[in-house]
Amino acid sequence: GENVEQHPSTLSVQEGDSAVIKCTYSDSASNYFPWYKQELGKRPQLIIDIRSNVGEKKDQRIAVTLNKTAKHFSLHITETQPEDSAVYFCAASKDTNAGKSTFGDGTTLTVKP
Amino acid sequence: ETGVTQTPRHLVMGMTNKKSLKCEQHLGHNAMYWYKQSAKKPLELMFVYSLEERVENNSVPSRFSPECPNSSHLFLHLHTLQPEDSALYLCASSQDEGTTGELFFGEGSRLTVL
Numbered sequence: 001g002e003n004v005e006q007h008p009s010t011l012s013v014q015e016g017d018s019a020v021i022k023c024t025y026s027d028s029a030s031n032y033f034p035w036y037k038q039e040l041g042k043r044p045q046l047i048i049d050i051r052s053n054v055g056e057k058k059d060q061r062i063a064v065t066l067n068k069t070a071k072h073f074s075l076h077i078t079e080t081q082p083e084d085s086a087v088y089f090c091a092a093s094k095d096t097n098a099g100k101s102t103f104g105d106g107t108t109l110t111v112k113p
Numbered sequence: 114e115t116g117v118t119q120t121p122r123h124l125v126m127g128m129t130n131k132k133s134l135k136c137e138q139h140l141g142h143n144a145m146y147w148y149k150q151s152a153k154k155p156l157e158l159m160f161v162y163s164l165e166e167r168v169e170n171n172s173v174p175s176r177f178s179p180e181c182p183n184s185s186h187l188f189l190h191l192h193t194l195q196p197e198d199s200a201l202y203l204c205a206s207s208q209d210e211g212t213t214g215e216l217f218f219g220e221g222s223r224l225t226v227l
Contacts, residue, residue: 004155034215043117043203043218044156089156100169101216103156 002027004092006104014112019080021107023090024072030092033066033073034101039086047088048075080111116140119204119219127227128194134222136187136204142217143209145187147179150201150221162187163209194226 003026013019023033031052036044050057050064050073057064061080066073077084087108091101117138126132138145147159161169162181176198178190187204204219 036216036218043220044216045218046215049215100158100161105153105155 002030002092002102004090004102004104006090006107008107009105010108010110012110012112013080015080015082017080019075019077019084019109019111021075021088021090021109022072023074023092023104024070025092025102026071027092027094028068028071029094032093032101033064034091034093035064035075036089036091036103037086038089038106044089077109080109082111082113085109085111117204117206117217117219119202119222121222122220123223123225125225125227126191126194128196130194131190131192133191134189134202134204134224136189136219138185138187138204138206138217140206140217142206143184144207145181145184146205146207146216147187147189148203148205148218150203152200156203160189191224194224196226199224199226 006023034049035047037047038044048059048062048064050066052068055066061078063076087106089106090104093101120135143164145162149157149159158171159173160179165181165184176193180188201221201223203221205216207216208214
């Protein structure tokens with residue numbers, strides 16, 4: 001089955017700096033890669049996703065890059081703000097199994113004001 | 114109310130108790146899921162329901178018993194649990210089980226087994 005590894009497990013940055021979280025996956029058939037943000041005591045929520053026919057996707061301060069050859073994808077947050085502090089999860093799934101995504105362990109991001 | 118709603122938000126039970134977790138979605142989705150979230154572990158998929166039919170059981174012990182009476186409601190019946198079953202149980206829904214797209218999560222039920 002699919003195996004997703006996520007690094008780092010914790011990340012602390014100063015407000016205004018950039019943050020990068022990386023994930024690798026094992027199943028070359030995976031082609032959908034969502035990122036979820038979970039604030040303390042709240043539900044995970046999708047913040048951005050990418051499909052394997054695209055190498056990069058941006059949404060304001062958030063971007064995701066995908067390298068299919070190397071089987072890794074990354075989340076980039078620029079101009080971080082304290083409200084970006086949360087746990088971020090990457091995931092990977094195949095077209096026909098979107099709801100059965102394999103999740104990474106999560107990265108706890110702390111943005112210091 | 115919109116979105117995915119879970120009750121109760123917190124539950125404490127003994128190992129011999131029987132309790133149930135409830136999930137309700139108002140999004141018109143066809144697929145619903147139970148996930149287990151333990152500290153320092155990735156989200157673990159437990160059960161998948163598509164159009165009220167269970168399509169996947171990820172080797173979950175029989176002390177967890179899901180029920181999906183209709184496409185809007187999902188239950189997780191609990192009996193004779195172990196302390197290691199203490200975790201946050203998240204319900205989620207998606208438009209369909211067989212297509213890519215966003216998972217909508219509930220806020221979870223925090224379960225403590227004494």
